[in-house]
Structures are given as structure tokens and as C-alpha cells.
Amino acid sequence: MGEPKIFFMLLAMVFLKGAVSEVHTVGDELQWNTGANFGSWSQKYNFSVGDTLVFKYVKGQHNVYEVIEATYRSCNGSTGVLATYESGNDQIELDQARKYWFICNVGGHCLGGMRFFIDVKEANSTNLRPTTPQSEPPPPPPPPASSCATIYVFDGWSFWISLIAFGVLLQL
Numbered sequence: 001m002g003e004p005k006i007f008f009m010l011l012a013m014v015f016l017k018g019a020v021s022e023v024h025t026v027g028d029e030l031q032w033n034t035g036a037n038f039g040s041w042s043q044k045y046n047f048s049v050g051d052t053l054v055f056k057y058v059k060g061q062h063n064v065y066e067v068i069e070a071t072y073r074s075c076n077g078s079t080g081v082l083a084t085y086e087s088g089n090d091q092i093e094l095d096q097a098r099k100y101w102f103i104c105n106v107g108g109h110c111l112g113g114m115r116f117f118i119d120v121k122e123a124n125s126t127n128l129r130p131t132t133p134q135s136e137p138p139p140p141p142p143p144p145a146s147s148c149a150t151i152y153v154f155d156g157w158s159f160w161i162s163l164i165a166f167g168v169l170l171q172l
Helices: 002-015 038-043 069-074 156-171
Strands: 020-025 052-056 064-067 081-085 089-093 099-103 115-119 148-152
Touching: 038 115, 064 069, 064 089, 069 099, 069 115, 081 089
Parallel strands: 020 052
Antiparallel strands: 020 148, 052 089, 064 081, 064 099, 099 115
């Protein structure tokens, strides 16, 4: 008799899903390479806490530096570096609501356009695009592509509602 209760509990949890986190491949199909327009790419998406950025590139040809704004603007990775990634398949979870700046620190790549910044919002916010212009003018849009995989994550309220639903189902 316990199997139907488990089935109904799982069904309730599916319908009570919480925040949706997304996985974004930086640069879409062009990935983290010269020639991609990362300013335009970063403006296509709404980034929320819990999302993941995936940087795919040939190891040794590029790298990823998470930097402060001044380093982003100067493209000088000798100071202001918060984190360094060099695996060729770097996955960075956006775990705070704040601005993030990324550059490639291989000679000339940052100045050539391998840099972008994003403004990450809380997971439960509406995540509307800002109406004020960014500091860099948006370049022409790249060809359409999809880089998002959806992962369901339970937020605080959904967890408690699911827990209550589970308790009610156990009483049946």
C-alpha cells in the first residue's frame, strides 16, 4: 500500500517544482573562442542565482578569468583576478546575485572581444532586461541558437510544501 503513496508524493513534487536553473554554454555553438560576440551573447539571457555557465574551448588555446570590473575594462589580468579556469570545459555556478566579469587572459584575446559581463539576479525575481544601455553598445545579433538545458531545483517554499504533501499522503 506504500507504493501508491510514493507515486502521489513524486507526482506532487513534480507539480510543485521550484525555481528553474539553467545551464548556459558561453557563446552558444561558437563556444568560448575568438570570433564569437560575447557582448551580444550575454544580453540574450536572463541569469539567475543557481544558473551555470559552461565555457568550452581547446585547453591551452584559451582560459577563463573571473575578474573585477576594472580588470575587465583594462583587459589586464595581472591584478583583480577572482578565479582562474583552464580545463577547456569549465563549469561555473552563479551562486550570488551580483555582477560577474569574465575575460580570456591569453595574449590579445580579451581586447579582441573574448570578454563579457552579466548581472545575476535572485532566482525568484522577474529577471527583466535592464532598460538603461550597458556600457558597451550591443553588437549585431549572432545566428539563433539554443544553449540552455533546464534543471529543476526546489526552492525553500516548494520544499516545505512538498514535505507537507508527503506527510498528508502518508496519512492516506
